Amino acid sequence: MKFNNRNIFISSQARVGANVKIGDNTSIYDNVIIGDDSIIDNDCIIGEPLATYYSQTNYENPVTTLGANSFIRSHCILYAGSTFGNNFSTGHRATIREYTTMGTNCRIGTLCDIQGYASFGNYCWLHSNVHIGQKSTIGNFVFIYPYVVFTNDPTPPSNICIGPTVGDYSQIAVFNVLLPGVKIGKHCLIGAGSIVGKNVEDYQLVLGNPAKQIKDVREIKSRETGEAHYPWPLRFERGMPWKDIGFEKWEKEQ
Amino acid sequence: MKFNNRNIFISSQARVGANVKIGDNTSIYDNVIIGDDSIIDNDCIIGEPLATYYSQTNYENPVTTLGANSFIRSHCILYAGSTFGNNFSTGHRATIREYTTMGTNCRIGTLCDIQGYASFGNYCWLHSNVHIGQKSTIGNFVFIYPYVVFTNDPTPPSNICIGPTVGDYSQIAVFNVLLPGVKIGKHCLIGAGSIVGKNVEDYQLVLGNPAKQIKDVREIKSRETGEAHYPWPLRFERGMPWKDIGFEKWEKEQ
Amino acid sequence: MKFNNRNIFISSQARVGANVKIGDNTSIYDNVIIGDDSIIDNDCIIGEPLATYYSQTNYENPVTTLGANSFIRSHCILYAGSTFGNNFSTGHRATIREYTTMGTNCRIGTLCDIQGYASFGNYCWLHSNVHIGQKSTIGNFVFIYPYVVFTNDPTPPSNICIGPTVGDYSQIAVFNVLLPGVKIGKHCLIGAGSIVGKNVEDYQLVLGNPAKQIKDVREIKSRETGEAHYPWPLRFERGMPWKDIGFEKWEKEQ
Secondary structure, eight states, rough: OOOOOOSOOTTTOOOOOTTTTEEEOOOEOOEEETTTTOEETTTTTTEEEOOGGGOOOOOOOOOOOEEEEEOTTTTOEEETTOEEOOTTTTSSSOOOSSSEETTTTTTHHHHHHHSEEEEEEESEEOOOOOEOTOOOOOOOOOOOOOOOEEEEOOOSSOOOOOOOEEEOOOOOOOEEEEEEOOOEOOTTOOOOOOOOSSOTTTEEEEEEETTTEEEEEEOOBTTTSSSSSGGGGGTTTTTTTTTOOOOOHHHHOO | OOOOOOOOOEEEOOOOTOEEEEEOEEOTTTTTTOOOOOOOOOOOOEEEOOOGGGTTTTTTOOOOOEEETOOEEEEEEEEEEOOEEEEEOOOOOEEEEESSOOOOEEEEEOOOEEEESSEEEESEEEOOSSSSSSTTOSSSOEEEOOOEOOOSSSSSSSSOOOOEEEEEOOOOOTTOOOOOTTOOOOEEEEEOOEEOOOOOOEEEEHHHHHHOOOOOOOBBTTTTTTSOSSSSGGGGTTSSSTTTHHHHHHHHHH | OOOOOOOOOTTOOEEEOTOOOOOOEEOTTTEEOTTTTTTTTTTTTEEEEOOGGTTTTOOOOOOEEEEEEEEEEETTTEEETTTETTOOOEEEEEEOOOEEEEEETTTTTTTOOSSEEEEEEESSSEEESSSOOTOOOSSOOOOESSSSSOOOOOSSSSSSOOOOOTTTTTTEEOOOEEOOOOOOOOTEEEETTTOOOOOOTEEEETTTTTEEEEEEEEGOTTTTTBBBBBBBGGTTOOTTTTTTTTTHHHHHHH
């Protein structure tokens, strides 16, 4: 049904691993390395050259690395110079610019727009339509929900570029703005529709415009069980490395 | 100008009606049924297979049905397993995932992202860039404006998925978030930039973060005429089935 | 690497200038005029016909003009009937509908959605994912940041369409909504996450939902220098015509 070898371009300078499927109408440019058992779906561009490609006669595309078992859904554009760990997956139409680094098992949703020069740990899950400005630093197991924007210029326009920082396990709900340079601790929950301009300590729920500290996340009850839901790794294991082991046991083994 | 039969893929398992135009670079996969007199513009994917396609050797694509007189603008992705009534139309780059059902005469704008497992009545109009989470239930004649998000997880991340419900004729203005499980009545107006966490009764205007009940929509005056504008079907008939008849007469005939 | 002349369609009714590069899978339709030294990247559609193309047998595509040295990145859709001055550039997947006019040196980011019948002066920079409703009027040197929406219907749905107006040099930060018909003066700053329903005088900072006047922008200090940052043209010259001359000298020469 799919993968008909129709209108595909693969640079002779690209290195495609074993058992990789490439979708119709996809282009893979110079110095792209794709790990084994990956799927690059149709209409994708992998290794999109940087702006200097258009002006430098001796331009060489920086290396782009996709780990093993990657799954890039259709219509994504991944710029050259980025590195993605094993088991990376995307939705449709994501745009990820140059010099983005992602650990293993990251997932990037449909329409995400990552501006490059950003770093993500392992197991970061970005839902649809998340905008990550340059110089953002994101820990491990950080989940970001639709229509969140990470900003980096406190007095636009200027030449200052200071991205937000988010600690491990924090959850950034829908429709949040992280203002330039803000630091979010570990295990935080940023409630929907917040504009976050002040640093947030570990385990805090913040909410509102401007965002205010509401309470400790460990006081939030699940609608389902009526019991504490956070820290969430104790209650949620789908797709997580502590599946069937439990978070506490897994954490001790790290 | 368009429709040059360039680089088109149509599965032998698809059923394309009479007088259907298929744009260049479009793919139509297994078990897609396209009604007569439809236009599927260029660079579209109709019947995109589900995730199980990549893992199941005996995968069969579920049936996708587009009614007569559909108009799918370029670059849309419609997953398999969805059903769209007659006169369905879209803007560009919409993504509609599996098991979405839409009645007749629905319109979905550019960049909309419908996550699947959602139901819409007749004459729903979604403007650009609307995000509908799974398990959302939307009535008839519901209009949703740009950058609205329907959410479904009250304590992210969790395995709970309870989408919002919106009653007939309600209007969800730009930049609104409907929180998980919220129920909006009929003929409501949700003002721009609201975060709606509480149920809204019929005919109410709600507004703010968090959204509060402001007044009855029947008290809102039109800027143009100075008279009551709501219930809007009494003042607006472009594209509506009560055009040239009037809403009251049409409603009685239903 | 790019520009392999693969699967390109150029209408015989289009006029392509000297030294223009056209990317793979791009379509250029009737009555498009592309200025010299331009780059139209891959997977673009230039001169997309209007809705009447599908119904009128004698349809003629209105003229679309791209000035010299344009750079349209991949996957953009530019409708027919628009005019763009010299040095126009875009990110990826921008959609610009009919009868949009832009002066010189404008930049439109990834995923922007301009609904047509809108006018922009010179040197307007729209970052990613900006939505501009019909009948919007934007001055010169206006910068608009991600997830901003310009609206035009005060009582949705209605047949009223009154777009916002923005004066020269104003900055519209992330996540702002300009409500229908609102007028923003010159040199204003609209802070992140605001819903702007009232007119804003020159040099004002407004903020909040609903947006309130906070102070004169000339009182805002730079985080970097501790000195006044606004009017920003005195402190920022990257890409601006006053580069190396200074804004005050440049302004006198106009």
